[in-house]
Amino acid sequence: MRFSSALVTGGAGFLGSHLCEELLRRGCRVIALDSLITGRRDNLAHLLDTPGFRFVEQDVCDPLTLPEPVEVVLHLASPASPLDFTRIPFEILRTNSAGTWNMLEFARANSARFLLASTSEVYGDPLEHPQREEYCGNVNPIGERAVYDEGKRFAEALTAAYRRFRQLDTCIARIFNTYGPRMRADDGRAIPTFIRQALAGEPLTVFGDGRQTRSFCHVDDMVRGLIALAESGEAGPVNLGNPKEITILEAACLVIEITGSSSSIVNRPAEKDDPRRRCPDIAKARRLLGWEPAVPLRDGLAATVRYFRDTEA
Numbered sequence: 001m002r003f004s005s006a007l008v009t010g011g012a013g014f015l016g017s018h019l020c021e022e023l024l025r026r027g028c029r030v031i032a033l034d035s036l037i038t039g040r041r042d043n044l045a046h047l048l049d050t051p052g053f054r055f056v057e058q059d060v061c062d063p064l065t066l067p068e069p070v071e072v073v074l075h076l077a078s079p080a081s082p083l084d085f086t087r088i089p090f091e092i093l094r095t096n097s098a099g100t101w102n103m104l105e106f107a108r109a110n111s112a113r114f115l116l117a118s119t120s121e122v123y124g125d126p127l128e129h130p131q132r133e134e135y136c137g138n139v140n141p142i143g144e145r146a147v148y149d150e151g152k153r154f155a156e157a158l159t160a161a162y163r164r165f166r167q168l169d170t171c172i173a174r175i176f177n178t179y180g181p182r183m184r185a186d187d188g189r190a191i192p193t194f195i196r197q198a199l200a201g202e203p204l205t206v207f208g209d210g211r212q213t214r215s216f217c218h219v220d221d222m223v224r225g226l227i228a229l230a231e232s233g234e235a236g237p238v239n240l241g242n243p244k245e246i247t248i249l250e251a252a253c254l255v256i257e258i259t260g261s262s263s264s265i266v267n268r269p270a271e272k273d274d275p276r277r278r279c280p281d282i283a284k285a286r287r288l289l290g291w292e293p294a295v296p297l298r299d300g301l302a303a304t305v306r307y308f309r310d311t312e313a
Contacts, residue, residue, distance in 0.1 A: 010077035012039030035059040060099035076117040083188035089147040096151030120176040130279040176241025180219030181307035198261035208270030210249030217242040218300035221293040228289040241280035
């Protein structure tokens with residue numbers, strides 16, 4: 001199914017702004033909702049005069065009234081930076097609990113399909129590799145990361161309950177590490193941190209021994225996956241991410257190479273509960289959505305470096 005109207009929560013964020021852009025390109029009327037606690041109005045500046053686009057500055061936890069109904073709610077709202085876990089923990093918990101509940105009720109009132117943007121963090125520090133959707137995870141419920149991990153796990157449970165008991169048309173996407181233009185340079189995630197440090201000629205900071213792995217997916221691929229899931233009618237959860245693992249140390253070296261930086265690499269003590277391996281099994285996404293990543297990591301990183309250079313210029 002194709003949607004003619006959509007509400008994107010977290011629409012001024014890194015991923016949300018790209019999603020708004022692509023939906024508009026496909027002819028969809030888009031309302032972006034964002035409190036701007038971590039989102040940035042600048043991410044949407046190029047869309048503000050686009051016919052069919054509207055930005056609403058509002059918290060997802062507050063009652064929402066729109067002049068006309070929407071066909072799909074894409075719920076991306078939630079701070080996701082590791083630095084935010086200790087800076088605004090209660091806001092993260094509230095957004096993923098009360099905010100998700102509020103948006104589910106909004107979708108219900110509009111008879112709209114609801115997509116929850118969940119996360120690979122629900123798997124915690126996984127004991128299964130690669131991670132399948134059936135894996136229940138290994139999460140520390142009282143660790144610093146728990147405000148996000150458990151917040152998303154609650155959001156998933158709530159979304160599933162609305163589907164099971166209130167017959168709401170829902171789906172769940174489990175998003176693995178995504179990167180690309182419009183990331184915050186100071187958000188604490190590996191790729192923007194490495195690029196910022198490399199462009200400044202600073203040492204790149206690697207926590208632990210650097211042998212922990214991630215699977216980096218370019219934002220263009222992720223947006224395609226989210227739209228494919230929303231339009232599919234599938235319930236999920238469905239993993240969306242790049243199944244090609246790379247160590248953090250390898251990622252740092254690749255950023256140095258692409259930027260042409262003379263930066264060195266320094267190691268810092270490992271972060272508590274930081275997953276040692278993170279890699280999605282995307283067999284379900286391939287089978288149900290016909291989706292898999294297409295942007296090579298080197299190409300995606302080069303485009304992201306250009307964005308950061310242009311932003312600093």
